[in-house]
Amino acid sequence: MDTAEIPKSRKGSLTRSAILEEAVQLASVHGLEGLSIGQLAEATGLSKAGLFAHFGSKEGLQLATVEAAGALFVAAVIDPVKHLPKGLPRLRGLLESWLAYGPSRTFRGGCFFAAASTEFDGRPGPVRDRVREAMKQWSGLLKHAVREAVAEGHLRDEADPSLLAFEFLALAMGANNAYQLHDDPRAFDLARRAFAARLDALVTP
Amino acid sequence: MDTAEIPKSRKGSLTRSAILEEAVQLASVHGLEGLSIGQLAEATGLSKAGLFAHFGSKEGLQLATVEAAGALFVAAVIDPVKHLPKGLPRLRGLLESWLAYGPSRTFRGGCFFAAASTEFDGRPGPVRDRVREAMKQWSGLLKHAVREAVAEGHLRDEADPSLLAFEFLALAMGANNAYQLHDDPRAFDLARRAFAARLDALVTP
Numbered sequence: 001m002d003t004a005e006i007p008k009s010r011k012g013s014l015t016r017s018a019i020l021e022e023a024v025q026l027a028s029v030h031g032l033e034g035l036s037i038g039q040l041a042e043a044t045g046l047s048k049a050g051l052f053a054h055f056g057s058k059e060g061l062q063l064a065t066v067e068a069a070g071a072l073f074v075a076a077v078i079d080p081v082k083h084l085p086k087g088l089p090r091l092r093g094l095l096e097s098w099l100a101y102g103p104s105r106t107f108r109g110g111c112f113f114a115a116a117s118t119e120f121d122g123r124p125g126p127v128r129d130r131v132r133e134a135m136k137q138w139s140g141l142l143k144h145a146v147r148e149a150v151a152e153g154h155l156r157d158e159a160d161p162s163l164l165a166f167e168f169l170a171l172a173m174g175a176n177n178a179y180q181l182h183d184d185p186r187a188f189d190l191a192r193r194a195f196a197a198r199l200d201a202l203v204t205p
Numbered sequence: 206m207d208t209a210e211i212p213k214s215r216k217g218s219l220t221r222s223a224i225l226e227e228a229v230q231l232a233s234v235h236g237l238e239g240l241s242i243g244q245l246a247e248a249t250g251l252s253k254a255g256l257f258a259h260f261g262s263k264e265g266l267q268l269a270t271v272e273a274a275g276a277l278f279v280a281a282v283i284d285p286v287k288h289l290p291k292g293l294p295r296l297r298g299l300l301e302s303w304l305a306y307g308p309s310r311t312f313r314g315g316c317f318f319a320a321a322s323t324e325f326d327g328r329p330g331p332v333r334d335r336v337r338e339a340m341k342q343w344s345g346l347l348k349h350a351v352r353e354a355v356a357e358g359h360l361r362d363e364a365d366p367s368l369l370a371f372e373f374l375a376l377a378m379g380a381n382n383a384y385q386l387h388d389d390p391r392a393f394d395l396a397r398r399a400f401a402a403r404l405d406a407l408v409t410p
Contacts, residue, residue, distance in 0.1 A: 029327045033239065109327035118323040121385030122234045122314035132386050166395040170379020174371065177378065180326030181337050190371040201406070 016054065019044055020068035023061060027069075029109030032062050032116050032127065062127045069112040070134050076106045078141070087152030088203070091145040095168060095195050099188045102176050110180040113138075114173045139165045159202045167198060221259065224249055225273035228266060232274075234314030237267050237321050237332065264332060271335045274317040278339075281311045283346070292357030293408070296350040300373060300400050304393045307381050315385040318343075319378045344370045364407045372403060 022043050027035045037058060041048045055061040081093035102111065109115070117135055120128040143161035150159050171191045178187035227248050232240045242263060246253045260266040286298035307316065314320070322340055325333040348366035355364050376396045383392035 031236070031238065031324060033236065115323055115327075117382055117386050118320055119236060121382060122320075128386070135386065163395055163398060166379060166383065166392070167376065167399050170375045170382075170396070170399075171372065173382065174375020174378060177322055177326060177375075178371065181322050181333070181340065187371070190368055191375070193368060194372050194375075 014044055014046060016064075017068065019046065019051070019054065020064055021072075023065040024069045024072060024112055025108040027062075027065055027109075028107035028112045028115060031119050032065065033119060035062065035065065037061060059125075059127060063130055066116065066127065066130045066134060069107070069116075070137075072106060073101075073113065073134075073138075076101045076104070086145075086148045088149045088154035088199070091142075091149050092199070094142070094145055095172075096192075098172055099175065099192055099195075102172075102179055102188055103185055111173070111176045114176045135169075139169055142168055153204060155199070155202045156204055164198065168195065171195065219249055219251060222273065224251065224256070224259065225269055226277075228270040229274045229277060229317055230313040232267075232270055232314075233312035233317045233320060236324050237270065238324060238328075240267065240270065242266060264330075267332045268335055271321065271332065271339060274312070274321075275339050275342075277311060278306075278318065278343075281306045281309070291350075291353045293354045293359035293404070296347075296354050297404070299347070299350055300377075301397075303377055304380065304397055304400075307377075307384055307393055308390055316378070316381045319381045340374075344374055347373055358409055360404070360407045361409055369403065373400065376400065 019040070023035060023040055026039060026043060030039070035058075037048050037051050037055075040046075040061070041051055044051075051061070055064055077097045078094070081090060081097050084090040084093040113131070113134060116131045120131050142165040146155065146159055146161040146164050149155040150157060150161075171194050175187040175191035178184055178190075224245070228240060228245055231244060231248060235244070240263075242253050242256050242260075245251075245266070246256055249256075256266070260269055282302045283299070286295060286302050289295040289298040318336070318339060321336045325336050347370040351360065351364055351366040351369050354360040355362060355366075376399050380392040380396035383389055383395075
C-alpha cells in the first residue's frame, strides 16, 4: 500500500497489515536491524508513539515484520502452485514460482528472507529463532515435495530430499544475491538451469 | 590478535593491520553497517579520534575492512592450494579449502563476504562496489580454474565455467548460511557432496 494514496485524515487508522507491509519493504532494503520505529513512522505518516503502542519494542516490530514477510512469501510463491498435481509437477512449479518472484520485486530490496537469514545468522535471540523457523518451514516444504515426487514414481529413489532442498535453497539465494549485487537478471536463469540439471538427472525413465 | 594480550602502553601503537583484523571480526558478527568507530575503539583500546585519523570516516573504515577481509580470505583459502597441479586437482583443492574455512572460524561471525554481499546488495555506493569487485575476483578465479580443468583434459568440454562458478558460490554461501543459522556443521558436507556430484558428472573418462 502506498501511503501517498491515503488521505491524511485516515493515516492514523492505517491497518496493522499495511504498516507491516511497509516495514517488510523497508527491512528488505535497509536490513531488519536497520529498520527503526522512526523510519517506519516517517514512511507511514504515523506517530512514533502510535507505532510503539502497536509493537511494544523494536524487537516486537522485527518479529511482526518476519511474520508479515512470511505471509507475503506464501502468497507470492506457494499459493499460486498449490493446485498443481503433486509430485514432479508441483515441485517444478514451486521452484519456478520461487525464481520468478525474485525479479518480480515482491520485496523492494530483494528477498527479505535471504537478507534476514544472513543478517541474523550470528545474532542469537527471538528474531533469529523466528527467521530460522521460517527457513525451516520452507526447506521442509521443499523436502516434502521431493519425497512426494519419489512416492509418485516421478523421481528415482536415490533422490535425497535433504541434499536437494539444501541445493535448491542455496541456488535460489545465490541467484537473489547475484541479481541484487551485480544487477544481473541472468542469475535466475543460471539457477533455473541448475535446478533443471539436478532434477533431469533424477527423473525416472 | 587478541587485544587483551597487548600491554596497555602499547595499545596506542596497534598496527593498522591489527586494527583492521579486529574490524573484520566485529563486522563478521554485527555486519559491516553495524561496525562503528566507537565499537572498534572499545575493542582495540584506541581512541575514537585516533581511529578517525586512521580511516577518515565510517565509509573509509568499511572500505579498509573489506580490503583486509579479502587478504584474510586469500591467505586462508587460495594460498594453501596454489602449489597443486593446475586443472582438476587445483579446482578440487580450492573448493575443499573454501569449505574447510567456513567452520574454521577464520571470521568469528561466519564468512565476511557472504554477509557483506547480502548486506550491501541493495545499497549502492563505494562499499557495495568494493564488495562486488571482491566477489567478482573470486568468481573469476573459480571460472579460470574450471577452464584450466577443461584445457588440461580433466573435465569435458561441456563444463560451463559461468554456470559452475555460480553453483559453487551459491552452494558455499548456502552452507555458510545454514551453518550460521542452524548451527549445523553437516551443511558443509551437503555442499561437499553437491560439489562432488557436479564435478563427477563432468570428469572425462
